[in-house]
Each structure stands twice: as C-alpha cells, then as structure tokens.
Amino acid sequence: MKRTIISLFVLFGSLSFLYPAFGNDGTIAFVGATVIDGTDAEPLADGALVITDGRIRTVGPRSAVTIPEGADIVDVSGKYIMPGMVNAHGHVGATVGLNGNGGYSTDNLLRQLGLYARYGVTAVNSLGGDGDQGFTLRNEQYDSDLDRARIYVAGSVVVGDSEAAIREEVNRNADMGANFIKVRIDDNLGVSQKMPRSFFEALVDQAHTRRLPVAVHLYYLDDAKFMLETNADIIAHSVRDLAVDQEFVSMVTEKDVCYIPTLTREVSTFVYESVPDFFSDPYFRKEVEPSIIEELSTPERMSRIAGSRSAQTYKTQLPTAMANVGTLYDSGVRIAMGTDTGPPARFQGYFEHMEMHMMVDAGMSPLDAIRSSTGIAAECIGMGDIGTLEPGKWGDFSVLTENPAEDIRNSHSIESVWIAGNRVPGE
Numbered sequence: 001m002k003r004t005i006i007s008l009f010v011l012f013g014s015l016s017f018l019y020p021a022f023g024n025d026g027t028i029a030f031v032g033a034t035v036i037d038g039t040d041a042e043p044l045a046d047g048a049l050v051i052t053d054g055r056i057r058t059v060g061p062r063s064a065v066t067i068p069e070g071a072d073i074v075d076v077s078g079k080y081i082m083p084g085m086v087n088a089h090g091h092v093g094a095t096v097g098l099n100g101n102g103g104y105s106t107d108n109l110l111r112q113l114g115l116y117a118r119y120g121v122t123a124v125n126s127l128g129g130d131g132d133q134g135f136t137l138r139n140e141q142y143d144s145d146l147d148r149a150r151i152y153v154a155g156s157v158v159v160g161d162s163e164a165a166i167r168e169e170v171n172r173n174a175d176m177g178a179n180f181i182k183v184r185i186d187d188n189l190g191v192s193q194k195m196p197r198s199f200f201e202a203l204v205d206q207a208h209t210r211r212l213p214v215a216v217h218l219y220y221l222d223d224a225k226f227m228l229e230t231n232a233d234i235i236a237h238s239v240r241d242l243a244v245d246q247e248f249v250s251m252v253t254e255k256d257v258c259y260i261p262t263l264t265r266e267v268s269t270f271v272y273e274s275v276p277d278f279f280s281d282p283y284f285r286k287e288v289e290p291s292i293i294e295e296l297s298t299p300e301r302m303s304r305i306a307g308s309r310s311a312q313t314y315k316t317q318l319p320t321a322m323a324n325v326g327t328l329y330d331s332g333v334r335i336a337m338g339t340d341t342g343p344p345a346r347f348q349g350y351f352e353h354m355e356m357h358m359m360v361d362a363g364m365s366p367l368d369a370i371r372s373s374t375g376i377a378a379e380c381i382g383m384g385d386i387g388t389l390e391p392g393k394w395g396d397f398s399v400l401t402e403n404p405a406e407d408i409r410n411s412h413s414i415e416s417v418w419i420a421g422n423r424v425p426g427e
C-alpha cells in the first residue's frame with residue numbers, strides 16, 4: 001500500500017532542481033524536533049518528519065521512523081515544527097501599499113503569497129475580489145516545486161438586484177472554478193442596505209446546487225442565526241453586536257458550522273488612531289515599507305480614525321467579539337483562524353500571528369489556537385491535503401526555535417518555512 005502511494009509521488013516531479021544536493025528522488029528528513037502536527041495529538045518530542053516529492057511520507061518518533069537511504073537529513077534537534085498556518089479568510093492580489101486597488105495582477109498576487117509564506121502562512125482562502133490570475137495560480141499550485149503560499153478563491157463577492165441576478169453571479173463564479181461563494185449579509189453599521197433575505201436564500205440554494213460552500217460576512221447575531229437557518233456554511237467574521245446566546249450556540253453546534261473570528265480585522269479599523277505598539281516590532285518591520293508606517297503615523301490620518309464612527313464602533317465591540325470566541329470555544333465550536341488580511345493596513349503574515357495570539361487572549365489554549373490555525377482551518381475550508389502533518393499531505397510547515405504550544409507569542413520564532421518540502425526563499 002505504502003509503495004503504491006510512494007510510486008504515485010514520482011509523478012509529481014523532483015525537488016532536485018531546487019535542492020541539487022538531494023541524493024535520491026527528492027526525500028528530505030527533518031529529525032529531532034518536537035512536532036506539533038495540527039491534529040488533536042499532543043506534541044511529539046524528538047520526532048522525524050520525512051517528505052518525498054513535496055508530500056509527507058512518514059512522521060513519528062525518531063526511534064520508530066526509518067529514514068530512507070540517501071535522504072537529505074536536516075538536524076532540527078531542540079527545535080519545533082508546526083504545520084503551515086492556514087488563513088481561512090483573506091484577500092489576495094489587489095492592494096499595493098495603502099491603495100486597496102493598486103493593481104490586481106499575477107505579480108502582485110505572487111508578491112503577497114510570498115509574503116504570507118515568509119511568515120509561515122502557507123495557505124490563504126481568498127474570500128472575494130479574485131480575478132482570472134488568482135484562479136490560474138490556484139490551479140498551478142498542486143506541484144512539488146511550489147514555494148509560495150497556496151491560494152483558494154471565491155471570485156466576486158456576490159451582489160445583485162434580483163434573485164435571478166444573484167443566481168447568475170453565483171453561476172459565473174462557479175463556472176470560473178471558485179472554491180467558495182462569498183456574500184455580505186450586514187449593512188455596514190447601518191450605512192448600506194442589507195441584502196433582502198429572499199435573495200440570500202436564493203444565493204445559498206444556487207451555491208449548493210453548484211456544490212459550493214457559502215461564506216458569510218456578518219456582524220449581527222440575528223443575521224448569524226438567519227444564515228444558519230438557511231444552511232449557509234461558514235461564518236466569516238465574529239458576531240459583534242451582542243453576546244452569543246444559547247439559541248445560537250445550539251444552532252451552530254448542531255449544524256457544525258465553523259466560525260472565523262477575524263479579530264485582527266477589528267483591530268485594523270481603529271488601531272491607527274495612535275501609533276500601535278507593533279510598529280516597533282522587528283518582526284513586523286522586516287516586511288513593511290517604512291513609507292507605509294510613516295503614512296499611517298501622520299497626525300491627520302490618526303485623527304481621522306480617532307473621529308471615525310465606524311472605527312470607534314468596531315473598537316467598542318471588540319470585547320464582545322473576543323468574549324464570543326471564548327464562549328464558542330468553550331462550547332466546542334470549530335473555530336478557524338482567519339484575519340481578513342489583504343486590504344490596506346491589514347498586514348498579511350504578521351496579522352495571522354496576531355490573530356492567533358488574540359485567540360489565546362480570548363481564552364483558547366495555545367495548542368488549540370495552533371490547531372485552529374492549521375488543521376481545523378484547513379478542514380473548515382474543505383482542504384483535506386493541507387493543515388496537518390500526516391502521511392500523504394503536502395509538506396507545508398515551519399521550523400521554530402521556541403515552543404509556540406508553551407507561549408503562543410513564540411510563533412514569532414520561525415526560523416524557516418517549507419512548502420511542498422521546498423524552503424521558502426527569503427525568511
């Protein structure tokens with residue numbers, strides 16, 4: 001059986017182009033680290049992780065794993081391995097600097113997917129704003145040469161002025177090959193019209209006819225209950241107006257719907273009212289152009305945010321969002337890490353770490369926050385070949401010098417990132 005699987009791997013090509021030192025058909029073994037595998041398992045001390053042609057061949061205690069002859073061996077004794085983070089809600093390709101429409105292009109997509117990757121975010125579920133180039137990159141990533149973050153795409157955020165128009169737009173995204181259908185059900189804090197509920201029902205019906213899951217941008221508890229009643233599939237933001245009640249907890253538990261808190265999205269709306277602490281963090285600064293930090297630090301801009309009604313509402317409601325994460329976590333709801341990064345000043349890569357830290361601040365254990373950011377996030381977006389370190393899955397992971405399961409803020413100690421067994425350049 002094992003041999004059959006391995007022989008299939010040969011079809012995927014060889015890593016030898018990238019790693020000419022490899023002795024055989026592209027096998028690399030990481031030995032001696034504590035392995036956090038993204039499943040329910042406890043961290044495994046003194047582990048061995050063997051990757052062949054981009055996929056995990058074996059993982060287990062070093063004493064029990066036979067390293068294939070000729071494999072390249074990487075000694076990671078005393079270090080930690082965790083799966084690549086999976087951002088269940090991002091946006092990729094449009095922003096340049098602080099311009100949210102800076103130019104959607106393959107180059108910009110690749111730049112952002114490289115940025116995510118250097119921070120150990122090895123997959124992103126792009127929930128809207130995706131054009132042809134994003135779909136093409138999605139289609140090209142099932143390859144053992146990959147060394148940037150994986151992307152999944154939703155196409156357009158579906159809107160329409162009739163049920164027929166909504167169904168047509170769902171079909172258009174489905175025909176392009178979308179992984180998800182994305183829709184907004186809120187009213188921008190009272191500024192815009194909500195989508196009529198009959199339109200929303202038509203959207204879910206059409207998406208499900210096309211066998212696509214529906215990800216819902218929401219704000220209000222009442223809308224969250226409504227979307228659950230329609231059997232929409234994933235909650236793409238926190239409930240922020242009210243504390244979740246028992247009725248909601250029962251519904252979300254019964255329907256086994258995943259919940260993506262995007263707490264850092266809330267932070268991004270108001271935090272630039274003053275100079276945030278993270279502006280002095282070298283782990284942030286290493287990837288951000290100084291001109292962006294300068295622009296966000298100008299008094300004019302800071303006072304605009306301090307005076308923004310929406311920014312201050314999101315700020316006021318952040319404790320509600322965090323408390324809801326704690327309640328849902330305690331109730332056993334599957335929580336998937338997601339940030340809504342990509343739009344201006346929502347910093348791809350750095351914010352996924354901050355999100356994980358905030359999930360712990362909201363009451364999750366560090367190990368559970370890691371699971372929510374890896375295996376659970378992958379499961380919630382329906383990607384069975386990433387997210388955990390198990391045989392047959394892609395070799396997407398980070399090597400860290402400090403233990404993130406002990407203190408989640410150790411997630412910043414990433415030393416190297418690997419995607420399909422290829423070292424991500426430049427971290």
Ligand SMILES: [Zn+2]
Nearest residue numbers: 090091127340
């Ligand atoms: Zn979004």
